[in-house]
Amino acid sequence: MLQLFVVAAGAHLLTSDLLTKKAPESTASAEPPPVPVVTAGPVLVSGGNGPLPAKGTLTGALTKALGDPALGKRVGGAVLDVQTGGVIFAGDAETGITPASTTKVVTSVAALASLGPDARLSTRVVRGATANSIVLVGGGDPTLAGPKPLAGPVYPVQASLPVLARRTAKALKAAGITKVSVTYDDSLYTGPRVPPSWKPNYIPDGEAAPVTALMVDEGRVTPGVRQRVADPSRTAYRVFTTLLPKYGVAVSGGGATRGRAQAGAQEIARVDSAPVYALVERALTLSDNDLAEALARQVALKEGLPASFDGGAAAVRKVLARLGVTQGVQVFDGSGLSPDNRIAPASLARLVALAASPANPHLRSVISGMPIAGFTGTLGHRFTKNQSVYGLVRAKTGTLNGVNTLTGVTTTREGRLVAFAFMADDVPPGWGKAEAALDRLAARVAAS
Missing domain, CATH: 3.40.710.10 (DD-peptidase/beta-lactamase superfamily)
Incomplete structure (x- = not known):
């Protein structure tokens, strides 16, 4: 046998x-x-x-x-x-x-x-329209971790928004830039964030988050809980802009601004997801x-x-x-x-x-x-x-x-x-x- x-x-x-x-x-x-x-x-x-x-x-x-x-x-x-x-x-x-x-x-x-x-999903930061502006570009990775990850080892290893902020700040300071304006680009995904075929309770009950190309912790209010944020892209932007000053780069401007990165914009920093197989x-x-x-x-x-x-x-x-x-x-x-x-x-x-x-x-x-x-x-x-x-x-x-x-x-x-x-x-x-x-x-x- x-x-x-x-x-x-x-x-x-x-x-x-x-x-x-x-x-x-x-x-x-x-x-x-x-x-x-x-x-x-x-x-x-x-x-x-x-x-x-x-x-x-x-x-x-x-x-x-x-x-x-x-x-x-x-x-x-x-x-x-x-x-x-x-x-x-x-x-x-x-x-x-x-x-x-x-x-x-x-x-x-x-x-x-x-x-x-072996493909990976990348979250990037690129140059904006001016020397002192940058754009946070979502690559569709919902596993991107925020500053409060779950304790202990997690499979697969997640890309980290704090790591992206640290790498971004390091590159900016190396170029002599210590204050920037930040916009975010989640245009990789199109169409409705919630399909008409889903039942109305799915999002409120935490079955899934509204589907966007830029999110942190799968759009959860905090890791490990069911409750989801209303706008995952805007939330990820706000987390990112609160992290930059911790690494020595001030953020100018007021509320979150949604826009599009220019074609061929210079990449400043990036983090990659685990490979697709994982x-x-x-x-x-x-x-x-x-x-x-x-x-x-x-x-x-x-x-x-x-x-x-x-x-x-x-x-x-x-x-x-x-x-x-x-x-x-x-x-x-x-x-x-x-x-x-x-x-x-x-x-x-x-x-x-x-x-x-x-x-x-x-x-x-x-x-x-x-x-x-x-x-x-x-x-x-x-x-x-x-x-x-x-x-x-x-x-x-x-x-x-x-x-x-x-x-x-x-x-x-x-x-x-x-x-x-x-x-x-x-x-x-x-x-x-x-x-x-x-x-x-x-x-x-x-x-x-």
């Missing part, structure tokens, strides 16, 4: 603060916080590839399990062989179902395929809505489309088409907060299989970022009645009102690596029952 084991890279340590303070995917889900975890990036490793499970037996078991009343009347599922891409099980697998946060898998695959795993791991492990929206917009920019909700959705579809996934994915945001999103289980499982395939090492972070059953992220508190598969199921969860989804990878009893997607979007009331039903489906695949 094939043996599986978890490899935990020391560089991937993640503080429990980030996870225990992570908001539920939807306030209406009333989901308890995930338990503290040890790592964001362990990798499920297989030592070989066993025989395929018996289709008839698995089909019968999964068909019966999909009929669990806890999942409601709109349910679909798919199981694919990672090695060949062949279908092992399909139950209403081509029906578009509301994916909730499993949308982040789609966004992450597109980001890695389009941007590449941002993808964070987005999936923490189900980070702000980061997922930023990644979708970065895909739009790379694909030559407007960095908006519509542009991001169109760019994601464009990239998926290059990967051979031309149907079954209709998204309106990058995070899955939109209840209008529809993804077919077969398409979602296929994307997971592509990411897990040895032929696509550049997509591997989609797998390494998925929570691990019983250990990390939004699966840290799950599978309590299926502990035999702790560490053997790696999957992304999705939760909205009436929606529960689960997609990921596992190995069968004989060691075959498979991808799965189980989705339900007409879930009756009763917290936790649908999640437990989905966990049983994944555990059944692992036991096949």
Whole structure:
């Protein structure tokens, strides 16, 4: 029998603060916080590839399990062989179902395929129109840390606004400048900051911040809390201008001024985010809505489309088409907060299989970022009645009102690596029952 084991890279340590303070995917889900975890990036490793499970037996078991009343009347599922891409099980697998946060898998695959795993998001300061003016230019990095970061090690390492202020001041003083006027440029992103498909409570409840190209601490009032600021760009500007004097450069002028940096303006200083592969791991492990929206917009920019909700959705579809996934994915945001999103289980499982395939090492972070059953992220508190598969199921969860989804990878009893997607979007009331039903489906695949 094939043996599986978890490899935990020391560089991937993640503080429990980030996870225990992570908001539920939807306030209406009333989901308890995930338990503290040890790592964001362990990798499920297989030592070989066993025989395929018996289709008839698995089909019968999964068909019966999909009929669990806890999942409601709109349910679909798919199981694919990672090695060949062949279908092992399909139950209403081509029906578009509301994916909730499993949308982040789609966004992450597109980001890695389009941007590449080593790309970074840069926040810069450039020369303004006069010698004593500068412009703070947002590059779309929502993980940019402010002056009060969370205590302890955080994965991935974040770019820092205080570091940017210090580097800026050092460069200015070297040029003999000790007083400047400051404007900010967040024009990299276009269109509405909040899409019409989002529910009105999302921003007030702290599910996400208004999406802008310049923000600090993901637009939170303070790190680790749910509450978001009304204008992330203006807030980041104000933080920056309070930091400069601490490093010896005074700031002239009154309130925040929004503008645009001149084309080809000289760069004074910059800080870079963690590479995209690490941002993808964070987005999936923490189900980070702000980061997922930023990644979708970065895909739009790379694909030559407007960095908006519509542009991001169109760019994601464009990239998926290059990967051979031309149907079954209709998204309106990058995070899955939109209840209008529809993804077919077969398409979602296929994307997971592509990411897990040895032929696509550049997509591997989609797998390494998925929570691990019983250990990390939004699966840290799950599978309590299926502990035999702790560490053997790696999957992304999705939760909205009436929606529960689960997609990921596992190995069968004989060691075959498979991808799965189980989705339900007409879930009756009763917290936790649908999640437990989905966990049983994944555990059944692992036991096949």
